[in-house]
Amino acid sequence: MTTTYIVRTEDRPGVLTRVTEVFRRRAFNIESLTVGHTETPGVSRMTIVVDTDEDAARRMEAHLYKLVNVLHVDTVTEQPSVFRDLAMIKVAATAETRSQIMQLVEVFRARVIDVSPASMVIEITGTEDKIDGFVEVLRPFTVLEMARTGRLAMRRGFVEAAQDATDEVAA
Amino acid sequence: MTTTYIVRTEDRPGVLTRVTEVFRRRAFNIESLTVGHTETPGVSRMTIVVDTDEDAARRMEAHLYKLVNVLHVDTVTEQPSVFRDLAMIKVAATAETRSQIMQLVEVFRARVIDVSPASMVIEITGTEDKIDGFVEVLRPFTVLEMARTGRLAMRRGFVEAAQDATDEVAA
Numbered sequence: 001m002t003t004t005y006i007v008r009t010e011d012r013p014g015v016l017t018r019v020t021e022v023f024r025r026r027a028f029n030i031e032s033l034t035v036g037h038t039e040t041p042g043v044s045r046m047t048i049v050v051d052t053d054e055d056a057a058r059r060m061e062a063h064l065y066k067l068v069n070v071l072h073v074d075t076v077t078e079q080p081s082v083f084r085d086l087a088m089i090k091v092a093a094t095a096e097t098r099s100q101i102m103q104l105v106e107v108f109r110a111r112v113i114d115v116s117p118a119s120m121v122i123e124i125t126g127t128e129d130k131i132d133g134f135v136e137v138l139r140p141f142t143v144l145e146m147a148r149t150g151r152l153a154m155r156r157g158f159v160e161a162a163q164d165a166t167d168e169v170a171a
Numbered sequence: 172m173t174t175t176y177i178v179r180t181e182d183r184p185g186v187l188t189r190v191t192e193v194f195r196r197r198a199f200n201i202e203s204l205t206v207g208h209t210e211t212p213g214v215s216r217m218t219i220v221v222d223t224d225e226d227a228a229r230r231m232e233a234h235l236y237k238l239v240n241v242l243h244v245d246t247v248t249e250q251p252s253v254f255r256d257l258a259m260i261k262v263a264a265t266a267e268t269r270s271q272i273m274q275l276v277e278v279f280r281a282r283v284i285d286v287s288p289a290s291m292v293i294e295i296t297g298t299e300d301k302i303d304g305f306v307e308v309l310r311p312f313t314v315l316e317m318a319r320t321g322r323l324a325m326r327r328g329f330v331e332a333a334q335d336a337t338d339e340v341a342a
């Protein structure tokens with residue numbers, strides 16, 4: 001089972017190491033992790049995706065709360081949420097194949113962000129499945145390089161608990 | 172000075188902790204980090220952004236190479252590269268304000284990915300500056316929640332070294 005955690009932390013050195021260490025010590029393999037800024041200065045937000053069973057997932061939430069600088073933990077797997085992944089894909093492209101690739105870019109609502117004489121860089125956002133599908137159709141043209149952010153998750157509607165935890169820090 | 176590292180590693184438990192630990196021990200503050208899959212099964216790719224001077228940045232590259240499971244390190248700051256960030260922004264939206272927000276979404280080439288009675292979730296990709304600008308114009312409508320992936324980076328054109336390192340693992 002894939003579990004997605006949203007962890008809000010204070011933006012202090014060492015927080016990221018402490019969080020990844022909790023997962024490592026319990027032998028959870030992190031499938032993807034992103035950490036970036038939030039709407040509140042001084043607060044970072046991590047989205048962490050792991051493969052684990054339900055029981056272990058619930059215990060992990062408690063372990064995370066015990067860490068210094070962790071403000072709020074949300075397990076979004078079962079709740080109605082929106083998920084997004086960003087990928088940058090560099091694909092080999094000659095004068096002949098470029099227009100074929102552009103057509104696929106349009107179908108997938110992706111975007112070309114760079115063109116060089118022998119290659120193109122394309123950005124695409126969407127669920128993991130959609131991006132996997134796009135990579136599959138590009139493969140015949142030769143995928144030279146791919147970078148993915150891993151999953152970003154957000155609950156639908158308004159989340160009070162996270163908001164409260166963040167307000168406390170901002171105050 | 173902001174330095175961006177692209178680190179390719181084997182996809183093994185504990186790699187992420189070892190990498191973040193190297194930065195923590197040398198008191199580098201990680202501004203953003205993303206780790207996700209690549210075009211090669213078994214190989215992960217991290218994009219790490221830190222604020223540091225040129226000398227320390229160069230030494231860090233050497234420290235990273237010494238780690239087990241690290242395949243290739245690339246410092247992309249000065250090279251011609253493309254940078255992208257993904258943000259999901261939840262903004263308060265009523266029947267009256269919704270169309271105003273939609274206009275801004277169009278101007279910034281962002282996308283609405285979810286609508287609930289009192290809010291909307293918008294996705295936007297671009298450089299950090301562009302996303303900061305978008306958040307700024309949304310602020311009067313009340314930004315309820317924001318998640319950002321942090322920077323994803325890719326060199327323009329074809330990079331042989333990274334390709335070689337990856338091929339070795341795939342072989």
